[in-house]
Amino acid sequence: MESTESQVLFYSKSLDTLDFQSFLCYNIVMEIETKVAELEAENEQLKQQNKWLLEQLKLAGQRQFGASSEKMPSDQLSLFNEVEQLIDVQVEPKKVKAHTRRVAGKIGIDKLPEDLPVEVVEHDIPAAQRVCPCCGDDMHAIGCEAREELKIIPAKAMIRRHVAHTYACRHCNQNAEKTPIVKAPMPKPVIKGSFASPEAIAHIAYEKFVMASPLYRQEQDWQRKGIPLSRQTMSNWLTYATKDWLQPIFNVMQAELRRQQVLHADETELQVLREEGRAAKNKSYMWVYRTSGDAEHAIVQYDYQPSRSGDCARDFLKGFSGYLHTDGHSGYRAKLPDDVIIVGCWAHARRRFYNALKVIPEKARIGTIEAEAIHRLGQVYKLEEEYLKYLPDENFKERFEARQTRTKPLLEALFVWCAAQNVLPKTLMGQAIKYCLDQRFWLEKFLLDGRLEIDNNRAERSIKPFVIGRKNWLFSNTPNGAKTSAILYSMIETCKENNVNPFDYLTFVFSNAPNWDIQNNPETIEKLLPWNCKQSHAVAAR
Numbered sequence: 001m002e003s004t005e006s007q008v009l010f011y012s013k014s015l016d017t018l019d020f021q022s023f024l025c026y027n028i029v030m031e032i033e034t035k036v037a038e039l040e041a042e043n044e045q046l047k048q049q050n051k052w053l054l055e056q057l058k059l060a061g062q063r064q065f066g067a068s069s070e071k072m073p074s075d076q077l078s079l080f081n082e083v084e085q086l087i088d089v090q091v092e093p094k095k096v097k098a099h100t101r102r103v104a105g106k107i108g109i110d111k112l113p114e115d116l117p118v119e120v121v122e123h124d125i126p127a128a129q130r131v132c133p134c135c136g137d138d139m140h141a142i143g144c145e146a147r148e149e150l151k152i153i154p155a156k157a158m159i160r161r162h163v164a165h166t167y168a169c170r171h172c173n174q175n176a177e178k179t180p181i182v183k184a185p186m187p188k189p190v191i192k193g194s195f196a197s198p199e200a201i202a203h204i205a206y207e208k209f210v211m212a213s214p215l216y217r218q219e220q221d222w223q224r225k226g227i228p229l230s231r232q233t234m235s236n237w238l239t240y241a242t243k244d245w246l247q248p249i250f251n252v253m254q255a256e257l258r259r260q261q262v263l264h265a266d267e268t269e270l271q272v273l274r275e276e277g278r279a280a281k282n283k284s285y286m287w288v289y290r291t292s293g294d295a296e297h298a299i300v301q302y303d304y305q306p307s308r309s310g311d312c313a314r315d316f317l318k319g320f321s322g323y324l325h326t327d328g329h330s331g332y333r334a335k336l337p338d339d340v341i342i343v344g345c346w347a348h349a350r351r352r353f354y355n356a357l358k359v360i361p362e363k364a365r366i367g368t369i370e371a372e373a374i375h376r377l378g379q380v381y382k383l384e385e386e387y388l389k390y391l392p393d394e395n396f397k398e399r400f401e402a403r404q405t406r407t408k409p410l411l412e413a414l415f416v417w418c419a420a421q422n423v424l425p426k427t428l429m430g431q432a433i434k435y436c437l438d439q440r441f442w443l444e445k446f447l448l449d450g451r452l453e454i455d456n457n458r459a460e461r462s463i464k465p466f467v468i469g470r471k472n473w474l475f476s477n478t479p480n481g482a483k484t485s486a487i488l489y490s491m492i493e494t495c496k497e498n499n500v501n502p503f504d505y506l507t508f509v510f511s512n513a514p515n516w517d518i519q520n521n522p523e524t525i526e527k528l529l530p531w532n533c534k535q536s537h538a539v540a541a542r
Contacts, residue, residue, distance in 0.1 A: 048426045157227055162186050188514040196237045198510035204234050206503045209488050214473040242484045245513040250487050252525050257299045261322035262292040262451050264459035268467055271475040272482050287312055288463045294451040297531040298497035300462045302486035310335025325456040328439055344442030347455035350377045352432035369421055370429055376414045383407050384454045396450030403447050415440055462493055498531045505533050
């Protein structure tokens with residue numbers, strides 16, 4: 001008891017007016033408040049983590065089972081009361097003459113091309129049966145009924161044997177010292193020492209790079225036709241034909257691409273199994289570069305590289321100066337020279353807002369900030385649709401002026417709205433807002449020139465065929481195979497952009513390039529460019 005009183009006296013003296021009990025209570029309260037603050041912070045962190053995990057789970061489910069299109073239904077885009085949405089338009093009913101119309105089903109929607117060859121099959125009654133069953137007199141024709149159907153002839157193989165006849169003068173052979181010999185000219189083969197024809201190589205390339213059919217499936221198909229053509233042989237054919245005849249054309253197209261003022265670029269992953277100094281699991285990349293809507297001729301070029309470094313784009317586009325549409329990859333901005341102006345992609349920004357909206361139940365989306373973000377971006381994209389419809393690429397000056405007066409204020413309001421939102425940074429909406437604000441410098445670049453586009457969808461559309469094919473053949477075996485694929489995809493996608501049949505074009509090149517000696521006569525390559533080989537001319541010169 002005495003010791004306690006002495007302690008109280010000690011604390012009372014040391015703390016002046018604060019007695020011992022108050023001091024103990026104060027410490028306990030401070031400890032409790034500190035613990036509560038720590039628990040609240042931990043709870044908030046767990047809430048954010050839980051919300052993020054739920055969003056990822058819903059987003060994964062939507063990606064697997066939901067629609068991939070980012071187009072929003074009209075009732076979700078009209079979430080805000082605008083004047084034009086509140087106008088009740090009264091339409092005066094108009095009477096029309098009653099008539100009967102057959103509803104066309106799916107069977108009658110498609111039409112057969114008029115330029116297809118027609119095979120006529122006559123169905124007639126034997127002369128002996130053209131007798132009237134009532135009086136026995138001969139019957140006469142009063143009409144006919146016809147119908148058309150599409151006949152498919154599957155691809156079939158045959159052997160084309162080239163025979164060059166040789167002639168000599170018999171008189172000179174008997175009387176002269178030298179006998180003249182004349183040999184009929186024979187077209188050079190696409191691959192020396194091989195039985196590959198231009199059509200065979202073009203067919204294999206078409207099946208793999210247009211129809212996404214891997215070589216092992218084609219090998220099985222050839223075997224079912226009774227032709228033991230191995231995938232290794234087909235791979236060698238593609239490699240040699242591409243190196244000898246398509247690579248020079250690819251180089252000319254690359255030089256033309258670098259002379260453009262507006263380009264698009266994108267990249268996607270590719271696995272190469274046997275690459276020196278790298279494990280099979282290491283990621284490689286297929287890059288794509290293409291012209292924009294202002295180009296006279298569309299050019300699409302793929303480039304295989306073992307990395308995603310901006311050095312790859314810098315080397316491929318060496319000599320190019322102008323605008324380059326890209327996504328948010330920092331490699332472009334770090335490695336490309338100053339005379340290349342990077343233009344950001346609004347589709348990537350919109351996709352993040354759209355993903356944030358998708359995890360919200362449809363009935364609960366009205367009035368949310370996610371819906372408002374989509375609505376604001378929808379207004380910007382609606383203006384771009386009007387510009388593309390009424391102001392084509394040749395009117396880029398008018399498009400530039402329209403963007404300055406109509407689009408720019410909407411974007412400025414959008415950035416101000418994003419900065420004013422108070423959302424959790426780790427949520428999908430928080431990440432979308434952060435991306436939008438961080439990329440603002442590049443996202444606004446499309447306002448600098450009327451030839452520029454609001455997004456990089458043009459490049460994404462061009463790289464999509466490669467992504468679809470990759471789902472089937474999965475990987476490339478060697479770097480040479482990846483480079484061959486890059487050149488073949490380049491030629492085929494450029495053909496498609498210029499409305500040229502890829503199979504006819506490849507057949508045309510493989511038939512004529514060996515005989516035109518393009519290695520020693522580079523000027524002849526101009527005749528082999530896809531936009532100079534329209535479908536009417538892209539036939540084999542055989």
